[in-house]
Amino acid sequence: METEEIKIQLAVQNDNIIKISTSRDGNVYIKY
Numbered sequence: 001m002e003t004e005e006i007k008i009q010l011a012v013q014n015d016n017i018i019k020i021s022t023s024r025d026g027n028v029y030i031k032y
Contacts (some may be wrong), residue, residue, distance in 0.1 A: 007028065
């Protein structure tokens with residue numbers, strides 16, 4: 001579950017710059 005925690009931390013730290021979201025298939029999408 002460490003991977004999920006890291007994704008959440010990145011999303012929070014870069015909230016004003018980068019939006020990180022995950023899809024059902026497990027791919028990670030980075031929105032600028």
